[in-house]
Amino acid sequence: MFTELNVFKIAYSMATHAGKRQALVSQNIANADTPGYHAKDIKPFKEVYAAGPRPGDMVASRGSHLNGNKGSQMDWAVTTSDTGADPNDNSVSIETEILNGVEVKRQHDRALAIYKSSMNILRTSIGRS
Amino acid sequence: MSEFANSLSVTASGLKAQATRLRHVSENISNADTPGYRRKSVPFEAARDLENDVERVKTGRVSLDRSDLENIYDPSHPLSDESGHYEGSNVDLMIEIADAREAQRSYDANLKMFEQARGMSSSLMNLLRK
Numbered sequence: 403m404f405t406e407l408n409v410f411k412i413a414y415s416m417a418t419h420a421g422k423r424q425a426l427v428s429q430n431i432a433n434a435d436t437p438g439y440h441a442k443d444i445k446p447f448k449e450v451y452a453a454g455p456r457p458g459d460m461v462a463s464r465g466s467h468l469n470g471n472k473g474s475q476m477d478w479a480v481t482t483s484d485t486g487a488d489p490n491d492n493s494v495s496i497e498t499e500i501l502n503g504v505e506v507k508r509q510h511d512r513a514l515a516i517y518k519s520s521m522n523i524l525r526t527s528i529g530r531s
Numbered sequence: 532m533s534e535f536a537n538s539l540s541v542t543a544s545g546l547k548a549q550a551t552r553l554r555h556v557s558e559n560i561s562n563a564d565t566p567g568y569r570r571k572s573v574p575f576e577a578a579r580d581l582e583n584d585v586e587r588v589k590t591g592r593v594s595l596d597r598s599d600l601e602n603i604y605d606p607s608h609p610l611s612d613e614s615g616h617y618e619g620s621n622v623d624l625m626i627e628i629a630d631a632r633e634a635q636r637s638y639d640a641n642l643k644m645f646e647q648a649r650g651m652s653s654s655l656m657n658l659l660r661k
Contacts, residue, residue, distance in 0.1 A: 424538050496637070
């Protein structure tokens with residue numbers, strides 16, 4: 403029963419997804435006034451998780467590798483939007499990014515809450531509270 | 532964890548760039564009446580960090596506005612020529628105020644993201660408590 407704890411794995415990927423997305427949202431906001439910068443994002447967690455691990459993909463085994471997945475085998479491919487570009491070819495909208503940021507925060511909190519409550523169940527099962 | 536570190540460092544670069552921009556705006560405003568002063572502007576550039584796969588923002592070389600200086604008629608001014616004119620600055624206060632507003636807006640957004648990333652990493656650390 404305790405060899406394959408799926409709920410922890412899901413919560414872990416969910417938190418990882420939120421972390422990666424947070425990094426991209428921060429990057430977009432920092433570059434909100436950089437000419438020629440296009441907003442970046444990753445797929446929603448639902449899609450990424452439904453697609454499952456992708457064993458056929460390239461794996462980035464060190465930091466300088468440009469493409470490929472790091473660590474878990476999920477599809478964390480970064481997509482770049484180019485809609486609604488400003489006159490200086492920048493496509494970041496601060497409002498959208500703040501909204502994405504709130505979404506990310508909620509998702510991260512949810513993942514941590516799931517992780518913590520599952521951990522509490524495990525703790526209770528070994529007689530500690 | 533390194534994603535949070537990336538997030539914090541990229542936000543810090545954004546804060547620094549916006550602060551530099553705001554500094555140049557205030558320089559322009561304070562020199563709006565200096566004769567012969569040319570407006571300074573600072574370009575933003577994306578600085579790619581291949582090791583961590585993030586794009587930080589950095590400020591490039593300061594450039595001076597090459598548009599014509601304002602010709603002001605004031606015969607009593609010590610710098611005025613035979614026709615009674617002297618060259619003022621080419622700072623437009625309206626543009627500077629608008630630029631300052633935009634810089635502040637972006638600064639606030641960056642600060643919000645910084646706080647959020649910090650909050651997320653500290654709530655992750657809270658899992659280890661108890």
